[in-house]
Amino acid sequence: MLAHPDIDLVVELIGGIEPAKTFVLEAIANGKHVVTANKALLARHGNEIFAAAHAKGVMVAFEAAVAGGIPIIKALREGLTANRIEWIAGIINGTSNFILSEMRARGASFATVLTEAQAHGYAEADPTYDIEGVDAAHKLTIMSAIAFGVPMQFAKAYTEGISRLAQEDIRYAEELGYRIKLLGITRRAATGIELRVHPTLIPARRLIANVEGVMNAVLVKGDAVGPTLYYGAGAGAEPTASAVIADLVDVTRMHTADPEHRVPHLAFQPDQLTDVPILPIGDVVTSYYLRMRVDDRPGVLADITRILADRDISIEAMIQKEPPEGQDRTDIILLTHRTLERNVVDAIAKIEALPTVRDTIVRIRMEELN
Amino acid sequence: MLAHPDIDLVVELIGGIEPAKTFVLEAIANGKHVVTANKALLARHGNEIFAAAHAKGVMVAFEAAVAGGIPIIKALREGLTANRIEWIAGIINGTSNFILSEMRARGASFATVLTEAQAHGYAEADPTYDIEGVDAAHKLTIMSAIAFGVPMQFAKAYTEGISRLAQEDIRYAEELGYRIKLLGITRRAATGIELRVHPTLIPARRLIANVEGVMNAVLVKGDAVGPTLYYGAGAGAEPTASAVIADLVDVTRMHTADPEHRVPHLAFQPDQLTDVPILPIGDVVTSYYLRMRVDDRPGVLADITRILADRDISIEAMIQKEPPEGQDRTDIILLTHRTLERNVVDAIAKIEALPTVRDTIVRIRMEELN
Numbered sequence: 072m073l074a075h076p077d078i079d080l081v082v083e084l085i086g087g088i089e090p091a092k093t094f095v096l097e098a099i100a101n102g103k104h105v106v107t108a109n110k111a112l113l114a115r116h117g118n119e120i121f122a123a124a125h126a127k128g129v130m131v132a133f134e135a136a137v138a139g140g141i142p143i144i145k146a147l148r149e150g151l152t153a154n155r156i157e158w159i160a161g162i163i164n165g166t167s168n169f170i171l172s173e174m175r176a177r178g179a180s181f182a183t184v185l186t187e188a189q190a191h192g193y194a195e196a197d198p199t200y201d202i203e204g205v206d207a208a209h210k211l212t213i214m215s216a217i218a219f220g221v222p223m224q225f226a227k228a229y230t231e232g233i234s235r236l237a238q239e240d241i242r243y244a245e246e247l248g249y250r251i252k253l254l255g256i257t258r259r260a261a262t263g264i265e266l267r268v269h270p271t272l273i274p275a276r277r278l279i280a281n282v283e284g285v286m287n288a289v290l291v292k293g294d295a296v297g298p299t300l301y302y303g304a305g306a307g308a309e310p311t312a313s314a315v316i317a318d319l320v321d322v323t324r325m326h327t328a329d330p331e332h333r334v335p336h337l338a339f340q341p342d343q344l345t346d347v348p349i350l351p352i353g354d355v356v357t358s359y360y361l362r363m364r365v366d367d368r369p370g371v372l373a374d375i376t377r378i379l380a381d382r383d384i385s386i387e388a389m390i391q392k393e394p395p396e397g398q399d400r401t402d403i404i405l406l407t408h409r410t411l412e413r414n415v416v417d418a419i420a421k422i423e424a425l426p427t428v429r430d431t432i433v434r435i436r437m438e439e440l441n
Numbered sequence: 442m443l444a445h446p447d448i449d450l451v452v453e454l455i456g457g458i459e460p461a462k463t464f465v466l467e468a469i470a471n472g473k474h475v476v477t478a479n480k481a482l483l484a485r486h487g488n489e490i491f492a493a494a495h496a497k498g499v500m501v502a503f504e505a506a507v508a509g510g511i512p513i514i515k516a517l518r519e520g521l522t523a524n525r526i527e528w529i530a531g532i533i534n535g536t537s538n539f540i541l542s543e544m545r546a547r548g549a550s551f552a553t554v555l556t557e558a559q560a561h562g563y564a565e566a567d568p569t570y571d572i573e574g575v576d577a578a579h580k581l582t583i584m585s586a587i588a589f590g591v592p593m594q595f596a597k598a599y600t601e602g603i604s605r606l607a608q609e610d611i612r613y614a615e616e617l618g619y620r621i622k623l624l625g626i627t628r629r630a631a632t633g634i635e636l637r638v639h640p641t642l643i644p645a646r647r648l649i650a651n652v653e654g655v656m657n658a659v660l661v662k663g664d665a666v667g668p669t670l671y672y673g674a675g676a677g678a679e680p681t682a683s684a685v686i687a688d689l690v691d692v693t694r695m696h697t698a699d700p701e702h703r704v705p706h707l708a709f710q711p712d713q714l715t716d717v718p719i720l721p722i723g724d725v726v727t728s729y730y731l732r733m734r735v736d737d738r739p740g741v742l743a744d745i746t747r748i749l750a751d752r753d754i755s756i757e758a759m760i761q762k763e764p765p766e767g768q769d770r771t772d773i774i775l776l777t778h779r780t781l782e783r784n785v786v787d788a789i790a791k792i793e794a795l796p797t798v799r800d801t802i803v804r805i806r807m808e809e810l811n
Binding site for chain 2: 110134139140141142145146149150151152153154179276278282293295296297298299300301302303308309312313315316317320321323324325327328332334380387
């Protein structure tokens with residue numbers, strides 16, 4: 072197939088890196104167009120693959136690689152082409168969104184819901200890629216390259232999953248008017264590109280906060296259109312097939328056109344890619360939810376707020392619970408204003424060292440998405 | 442401009458029918474491509490315009506004509522090309538969605554909110570097209586033609602606006618778990634195509650029920666992808682410009698391609714258009730919210746339910762309020778299961794003729810959108 076002269080186009084739906092990578096590169100080398108749903112392959116080896124395709128003048132189409140049922144690649148590359156993209160925030164892993172939805176709706180623990188999801192086939196036997204954010208980071212890496220004209224840099228993505236998320240944080244978030252979602256976020260900041268996947272508090276009134284179950288949604292902020300949202304099934308045989316067929320039609324329409332007139336693989340021509348760096352997570356500026364267990368004693372809050380103030384971290388909201396009957400420890404929940412992650416990490420270490428603070432501090436990032 | 446041989450493409454942003462129609466047809470006759478944001482022109486004269494463009498081998502691009510900031514035309518024509526579209530339901534008029542959002546949030550009357558909206562420039566001095574559903578019907582006509590491969594038939598669209606919507610119906614809907622939105626709905630039914638704009642009760646938990654203010658959203662149900670939703674700004678200078686520029690890029694990419702390889706204007710080639718009829722509103726099957734004011738007297742409900750049962754209209758939910766202190770009349774609110782509109786109209790006439798029923802009956806259509 073990869074060599075036969077009668078074959079113009081190869082569809083790769085094997086998944087994984089090898090032998091998919093060898094097959095795709097060989098098809099390209101033989102002058103064949105490629106349609107693929109392989110997000111891992113593109114996120115990790117996309118630069119090599121697209122360079123080869125560009126040199127050969129063939130197309131590599133990959134709508135099915137990101138949020139299958141949602142034509143988000145087309146929207147980003149073509150529909151929003153007039154926009155300077157400011158940021159993208161997406162629920163792009165159905166398994167983890169299903170688990171979070173069930174945890175919130177039923178008050179069940181992560182472990183309980185995961186076990187059920189595995190029994191029902193919503194989660195794989197080895198769920199690591201889904202629940203630890205790796206799958207979302209693959210998709211985010213691809214969208215980031217399209218949005219900002221940077222090479223694919225999956226290795227520099229920050230990835231934190233939902234496996235350590237506690238039920239009480241979902242409840243406290245709710246009390247404060249927020250939902251917790253596993254978001255993939257990429258943003259053009261002043262000094263670089265943010266590329267991060269992690270549990271995130273978002274205002275409950277945002278449309279994307281109300282995306283439940285295995286559904287996916289991608290929120291794109293363009294400078295001209297403002298916020299736009301794209302919602303649909305992220306996986307499954309039929310939604311994936313829908314995206315593959317749309318790619319087949321696109322490639323067929325464009326294959327007689329001069330390669331210079333086709334939509335570039337990553338929206339930008341290879342010689343226009345920028346070398347803006349991916350920011351280390353410590354350099355990211357965002358807001359934070361902090362939960363700490365403290366002794367119910369005078370001066371505790373003063374010590375904590377002093378440590379925060381010394382690092383220019385200002386507090387947006389706070390809940391201090393009364394200690395449960397017969398206990399002398401209580402929870403303090405703080406929401407901070409936007410601040411540098413590095414400063415928060417430093418403050419957390421200092422607060423954890425206080426003799427009145429018990430356990431480790433829970434830290435969840437927070438985004439207003441407006 | 443329309444005749445100059447150096448000009449390849451004309452952008453029409455005049456709005457209205459004339460002189461836009463003459464200009465567009467003349468540009469096409471002279472072999473020029475056209476980019477337009479003119480929904481009224483396309484909904485009313487699209488068949489003539491697209492036939493002329495097809496005969497001349499030029500493109501007419503119109504992403505800006507429907508929900509400016511949302512690349513919905515591209516999603517329908519290209520992204521979902523592998524799908525048989527089952528239905529589309531859209532919030533596609535920002536002014537009326539703003540008014541409904543304010544009425545619900547503040548408990549204000551239609552007239553109050555409209556006056557404020559006019560003062561703030563959100564509604565025009567003559568708001569008829571927006572609040573009576575005409576603007577939404579223009580956009581719906583265009584989407585329907587793309588989704589189902591039928592000619593544009595704006596004249597056959599059923600159009601009912603929000604100007605008679607009462608505050609109490611918004612409150613009763615809320616009590617029953619629904620929101621009222623002005624929806625444009627087009628559906629492929631067994632005997633024809635539904636094409637209708639009217640206030641609609643939709644379950645409050647649906648994402649589209651939570652689209653507030655001037656924002657637009659289009660829910661598209663495809664047989665392969667299932668439900669997908671597209672959300673963004675529907676109007677405004679920058680979102681419209683974003684769509685116009687995307688069209689310019691598209692036309693520029695495709696203009697060297699053989700016309701047979703381009704995306705057809707209405708997704709279907711002209712010789713594939715079907716002559717499936719647009720259904721008269723009486724032939725539409727949907728559910729209904731009925732509010733009636735009745736004397737608080739034995740037998741009233743028996744008479745009403747008998748009239749409904751005789752016409753095979755079954756009841757899904759009912760609220761009967763206690764009469765307010767010192768009054769002997771009360772409100773009955775009924776939600777029906779899916780039934781033929783003609784039967785409901787007939788039942789309403791019979792119920793209104795009962796001596797125990799006061800005032801006219803309020804009837805609002807209802808859609809589950811699943």
